[in-house]
Amino acid sequence: MEKQSFSDFLTEWNRMQNLTTPEIHLKLASWLEQKWITKDARLLVMAFRGFGKSSIVGIFCAWVLWRNPDLRILVLAADLALARKMVRxxxxxxxxxxxxxxxxxxxxxxxxxxxxxIARNSELRDPSMLAKGIDTxxxxxxxxxxxxxxxxxxxxxxxxYKRxxxxxxxxxxxxxxxxxxxxxxxxxxxHYETIYTDKPDAETDEIFMSGYERHVTPVMDKDGKSAWPERFTKDKIDRIALKTGPANFSSQMMCVPAMISDGKFKEEDLIRYTDDVVYNEAGGEAVLTIGDTKMVSxxxxxxxxxxxxxxxxxxxAIVYTDIQGHYWLHHLQAILIKPGSVHSEAVQQCMIVAELLEQYFVPQIAIEVNGIGAFLPGILERELGQRNYKCPVIQVHSRKPKNIRINEAFDAVLAANHLHVHKTALHNSFQDELRDWNPLKKNQxxxxxxxxxxxxxxxxxxIQRVRGSKQAIWQRGGKVRIAKTVLD
Structure with missing residues (x-):
């Protein structure tokens, strides 16, 4: 008996799950079946995030095992848990x-x-389907x-090295x-130097997938038409682009590898402001505003x-967040010490930082403890304790490359015009660094x-409520003002 096509198999299985089968899935199903029958041995399925490509390929595996129970399938993924999902x-x-x-x-x-x-005719050492992680x-x-x-x-x-x-x-x-x-x-x-590229790799001068048949589906075509309009409307695509940023949207939704520098930061994407931070209390809760905007964290x-x-x-760096998810860079300072002080350099820096945290009502601080920062959290906690200011100190080990960290933080936020910067933060090197930053440049x-x-x-x-009546002495940078009227 002739077994049904993969497109029919996929449609029937979806119907059993009370699901419809969109046209883009049928196109991929027909392509996979055709390549399987014609014995094209090297294939690449590249489609936007949310397409369901792994699910379709999983159903394809069930179909080929049904057609030939003696097949052995190996599923390899970046981690074992993902590979197991397809096996399950x-x-x-x-x-x-x-x-x-x-x-x-x-x-x-x-x-x-x-x-x-599965039940099969051949006696084979390997299972019908096996999940493995790439490091195995x-x-x-x-x-x-x-x-x-x-x-x-x-x-x-x-x-x-990882690539x-x-x-x-x-x-x-x-x-x-x-x-x-x-x-x-x-x-x-x-990554821009992806294994999936059809252009010579800058690191190896070779095309890793040379000779592969490709099925590539971006979320929309060059005219802006959605590949799956029932699920990915124009508004939804625009929201994804806004949230993820240009570089990530290009690679993950348009299937076009983007160099981080393609989304190079623009100064005009910053929103500048001059207002001070105003602290108040209402109903026993801290209320902190910049201009007419309430900060929540x-x-x-x-x-x-x-x-x-x-x-x-x-x-x-001290950053507030408002209820809309916008970031407000209010204070940015290079910590400078006084030569000849009776205190060590580490203690001096911690004293300055503790004072700034109290001034700006910061409820949490993270210290990058790679290398020299390892002993600073203890000193800073002591200085905060002496000021009777509660502020947890979080130790952070940065393992991700710096250029990736910076791009992930700024790319989408700047593209959405969601970063507000106080005028004093622009007076230091931040503005120059933003304008000149190049992810491919070393020692910048x-x-x-x-x-x-x-x-x-x-x-x-x-943001926490201030305890006690002691008021801070405000220094340079974006200022803080405690309102005279306190509401309870």
Whole structure:
């Protein structure tokens, strides 16, 4: 009996789940079936986030096993949990589809969470379907079909070393694939030098996927028409673009690898302001406003440095957040000490930072403790205690490359015009660093950018009520004013 086409199989399965099958899914299904029948051995499925490409490829795996129970399928992903999702999906299809239920093995041990072996004719060492993470040793495995599902993610591609390591691991798949086997990649680009590019790689001068057949579906075409208008309306696409920023939208939704510098920051995207912060109380709650806008949370980020003339600066950034999710960079300061003080440099810096935290009602501070910052949290906590000011000190180890951190913090926020900057913050090097920043340049001046990025990346904490009657002495920078009228 001739078994149904994959398009019909997909449509029937969706109908069993009370789902419809959109046209873009049918196009991918027809393409996969055609390439499978014509034995095209190298395929790339690249489609926008939310397309459902991994789900369709999972259903495709169930279909090919139904057609040929002796096949062995290896699912490889950036982490094992993701690979297991596809294996579990195929298991559910076999269990619930009336035409596939006889494929389920009699022995429970052959029906595992990350692997299973269906009822088949051949005696083979490898299971019918196996899930593995990209870091796993695959020596000795064999498969007729290998699915690489999102093997390129930030964790595997955000440095040149990781990209090189990923390519080397993926090249090993040629030894696992049988001579007539097929290799299918599923994903979206996460770096300009992506494995999915059809252009020579700047790092290797080679096209990693040379000779691959490609099925590429961006969320909209060059005329702005949505690929899936029922689900991705123009308003929804615009919201995604606004939230994710130009570079991420290009790569994740348009399937066009974007260099971070393609979304290079523009000064005109900043919203400048001159208002002071005003503190008040109402109903026992702290009310902090800038102009007519109420702030709901705040965080400070301190990237410390010591006695390094011409080197990194010790920078403190204080950022508020309003109810609309806009960021307000109110104070940015290089922490300078007085030579000849009776206090050590570390203590002096912590004294200055503690005073600023109290002045600006900051409920939480993060200290980057890579290297020299390791012992500062204890000193700062002591200084805050002496001031009787409650402010948790969070220790942060930055493992992500600095250029990635800065881009992730600023790209979408600036594109949406959601970053407000007090005029005093623009008087230091922040404005110059923003204008001149180049993610591909090494050893550039970006200390203030990095501190502001850190503050914006933190989970901001609700502004706390001031205890006691002591008022701070306001210094330079964006000011704070305590209103004379206190409402209870």
């Amino acid at each position: 999906q195929v298991k559910r299809i076999i269990e619930k589809h009336p035409q596939l239920k006889d494929m389920k093995p009699a022995k429970a041990e052959e029906w595992g969470g990350d692997r299973f072996t 040793n695959l020596t000795g495995s064999r498969a007729e079909l290998i699915i690489c599902d999102d093997v390129e993610v930030p964790r595997t591609s955000d440095t040149a 090189k390591d990923l390519r080397e691991r993926l090249l090993e798949l040629e030894y696992i694939l049988t001579p007539d086997g097929a290799l299918v990649y599923v994903g979206t680009p996460h 705040a965080c400070a980020w301190w990237d410390p440095a010591f006695g390094n003339k011409g080197g990194d600066k010790s920078v403190l 001046k970006d200390d203030t950018l990095d501190a502001v990025a850190g503050a914006m990346s933190m989970q901001n904490v609700k």
